[in-house]
Amino acid sequence: MYLDISSNKALPFTKQAVGAAVWNHFKGTKKHRGNYYDKSAKNLGTTADTVIEDFKMEFISNVHSLDEGKSRPFAGLGFTEKGYVVIKTPTSPTLMNGGYSVLQMCSIVVPQKVDRCAQDATTVGAFTEFALNVIVANATVSQEMIENVLLDQALDYLT
Template identity: 30%
Template sequence: MSPAPGPEASRDDRADFDMLLSGIDKSRQELDAVFEANGLGRMETAHRTAKIEHDATRGMVMEIYANKVMPFDMDTTGKAVWRHFAHSMDHMPHRTYYEKQPLHIEASDDTVVERYGLEMTDGHTNGDFHVKHIIRRYVEDERIVVVWRTITDTVEFSAEPTPGIRFLEKGYIVIKPPSTGERDCMLMQTCYIIRPEIHKRNGPDQTRKVGALTDFVLSSVTGSISASHQMIENVLLSGALKKGI
C-alpha cells in the first residue's frame, strides 16, 4: 500500500476537488440524456452491459450499466442504496480501502466528499490507487437519484509503478417504479462512465500498461456492480425478515 495524500490538500488536490464539485450537479442534469442514449431509461428487465468504445473527441471510454429489479418500495430501497454507496463500500469483496479521509467540503446528509487509498484485486492482478470522490443524493417525487464523480490516480499495477495514469469516473444510480406503476417493486439502474487520462510519459510500453489497466478497471467495476446489487438486496431482505419476526 502506498501512503495516501496527507490531510492537508495540495494545490493539485484542491483543483481536483473543485473539478469534482463543479461536475456533480452537471451529472444530475445530464443523467436523463445518458440513460436515454444507453437505453437504461426505457429498460424494465434485468440487464448488464460492459463495453469499451473509442471516441474521436474523448478517446477511450468505458461504459458499464445494469438494471435490476428490487422487490421493495422506493424509500426502503433508496435508503439501502445510499447507505451502501456512501458509507459501506469498504465491505466490498476484492477491495481494500486504507487511510480514508472524509473531507468537509460541502458535506451533508446527502453529500459525501472523501479521499482514500484503494487496493483492488481481479484474479491474480493487483492495482493500488489514490482516489478523490464526491457522491450526492437527490430525492425527487417519483425517483431517487445518486450521482458521483471520482478521480482515481494509479500508483502501482502488477507490482509496477504507474505514475501519471488516472481515470475520470462519472456514476449514476436511479431508483424508480416500473412503468406499470407498482410501488412495492423498484428498478435500480446503475451506470458508470470511465475515461483514462495520461499526464506523464511512462516509457515505451505505456500503451500496453494503459490497455491492461483499462481491462482491469472494466472487469473490477463490472464485478463490483454485481457485488453491490447482491449486498444491497441482502440488506433489504434481512430488514424485511426482522420486521416479520
C-alpha cells in the same frame, strides 16, 4: 475514450425501501472507499459533490490511480469514475402491480494517462480492461449488499 458500465435489477421492494438501502450503502456508514470499519462516519451530511433528488443520487469520485513506482506495469495510468444510481418504477404492469422497483447503477469511467508515460497500446489496453473489471466488481458487490440489506429488513419485518 470512456467506458459506460450499467446494470439493471428488478427488486421486489418499494422505491422508498430501495432508496433508503442505497442511500445507507453509499453515505459512508461502515464504508470508506470499499473498505469496512467498525466505526460510522461522523459527518453524514451532503456535500457539494452529491446531488439528491426524488429519483437520483450522483456520486463523483476523485481520480483513482495505481502506485506510481517506475517498475509498476501501470505506472502513469489512472482513471476517473462518475457513478449514478437511479431507482424507478418498472414499465411492466406485472412488476409494477407486484410492488417492484428497478435499481439502475451506471458508471462512466475515463482512463487517464500521464503525458510522460510512454506505455504501448497493449499495456494501456490491459489497464483499461483492469479498470473495467474493478468497476464491474465494485458495482456487483454494491448491488448484492443493497439486496442483502433489503432481504434482511424483510425477514426482520416477518418475525
